[in-house]
Amino acid sequence: AQKVTQAQTEISVVEKEDVTLDCVYETRDTTYYLFWYKQPPSGELVFLIRRNSFDEQNEISGRYSWNFQKSTSSFNFTITASQVVDSAVYFCALSGNNAGNMLTFGGGTRLMVKP
Amino acid sequence: SQTIHQWPATLVQPVGSPLSLECTVEGTSNPNLYWYRQAAGRGLQLLFYSVGIGQISSEVPQNLSASRPQDRQFILSSKKLLLSDSGFYLCAWSVLGAATNQPQHFGDGTRLSIL
Numbered sequence: 001a002q003k004v005t006q007a008q009t010e011i012s013v014v015e016k017e018d019v020t021l022d023c024v025y026e027t028r029d030t031t032y033y034l035f036w037y038k039q040p041p042s043g044e045l046v047f048l049i050r051r052n053s054f055d056e057q058n059e060i061s062g063r064y065s066w067n068f069q070k071s072t073s074s075f076n077f078t079i080t081a082s083q084v085v086d087s088a089v090y091f092c093a094l095s096g097n098n099a100g101n102m103l104t105f106g107g108g109t110r111l112m113v114k115p
Numbered sequence: 116s117q118t119i120h121q122w123p124a125t126l127v128q129p130v131g132s133p134l135s136l137e138c139t140v141e142g143t144s145n146p147n148l149y150w151y152r153q154a155a156g157r158g159l160q161l162l163f164y165s166v167g168i169g170q171i172s173s174e175v176p177q178n179l180s181a182s183r184p185q186d187r188q189f190i191l192s193s194k195k196l197l198l199s200d201s202g203f204y205l206c207a208w209s210v211l212g213a214a215t216n217q218p219q220h221f222g223d224g225t226r227l228s229i230l
Contacts, residue, residue, distance in 0.1 A: 033216035043203060045159075045221040052216070091159065095216040100164045100172060101147050101209050103219060107158040 002027045004094050004106035012112045013082055021077045021109045023092030029053075034068065034075045035093040035103065045091070051075065082113045117142035121206045121222035129230050134179075134193040136225050138206030141187065146208040148189040149219060150181055153203040165189060166211065201229045 003026040013019045025034065036048040049059065051068050059066045063080045079086055089110045093103040118141045128134060140146050150162040161174045163181035171181050178197060182190045189206060203226050207219040 035218055037221075043205075043224045043226070045205065045207075047218045047220060050216070050218050100166055101216055101219070102149075102161060102164060105159045 002029075002094050002096055002104040004092050004104050006090075006092055006106035006109050008109045009107065010110045010112070012114065015084060015113055015115050016081050017113075018078060018080050019082050019111065019113075021079075021090050021092075021111065023075045023077065023106060025073050025075065025092070025094045027094060027096050029096035032094060032096040035095070036066065036075075036077050037091045037093065039089040039091065039108070041088070048077075079111075082111075084113050084115055087111060087113045117208070117220065119206060119208055119220060119222040121204075121225055123225060124223065125226045125228075127228045127230060128196050130198055131195050134191070134196050134200070134227070136191040136204055136206075136227075138189045138191075138222055139187055140189075140208045143187070143208070143210070145186060145211045147211055147219075148183060149207040149209075150189065150191050151205040151207065153205065153224075155202070159205070163191070196229050198229050201227055203227070 005024045032053045034051045037045045038048055039045050056068050056070055065078045067076045089108045091108045092106040095103050121138045148165045151159045152162055153159050163171055163173055165171050165183045168183055168186055179193050203224050205224045206222040209219045210217040
């Protein structure tokens with residue numbers, strides 16, 4: 001069985017602070033994929049990144065960066081110099097070997113960035 | 116480019132009434148399709164997924180059902196709604212096939228309130 005844990009249910013920061021959202025996963029699959037999604041107050045889920053289990057290189061996209069550590073089964077997400085528009089619920093998800101390309105989602109972390 | 120449409124955006128229904136939520140995808144063929152429910156302040160729960168016309172897999176037993184009458188159309192239904200059916204319903208699609216575990220892309224969601 002697969003499991004994704006986002007231990008931080010809510011984080012509050014002041015604008016321009018850096019913030020890291022934690023994600024820890026469990027799977028028995030040797031090949032798997034990890035994802036992050038953003039859910040702004042409007043409700044839709046926006047895909048941010050996909051990472052496969054063979055690629056442990058960290059990735060940076062603008063103010064966003066992701067740290068994949070296979071040894072600790074973690075895929076953490078850092079926002080540098082946070083902005084009010086970053087306020088949202090962020091979900092980490094895992095997909096392993098399944099015919100339906102199904103995702104297992106974590107419970108989400110609500111990030112509030114105050115001006 | 117691919118787009119996904121969900122309607123209605125909001126819906127208020129009395130207990131015991133029927134339900135029909137519709138989702139259509141444009142710009143792709145043979146997508147995997149998914150229905151999720153998100154209770155207030157909670158994570159995402161996969162309800163149904165489909166890998167082809169008429170092929171529906173249910174993840175959680177309940178009084179909801181899903182149908183896929185056409186390749187890019189996915190419908191969520193109920194004959195008699197319960198109070199516990201309230202929530203935010205999200206439709207998603209992904210490229211068919213699990214080989215590369217492509218991300219799921221979500222619609223804008225339907226906010227369903229049962230009175």
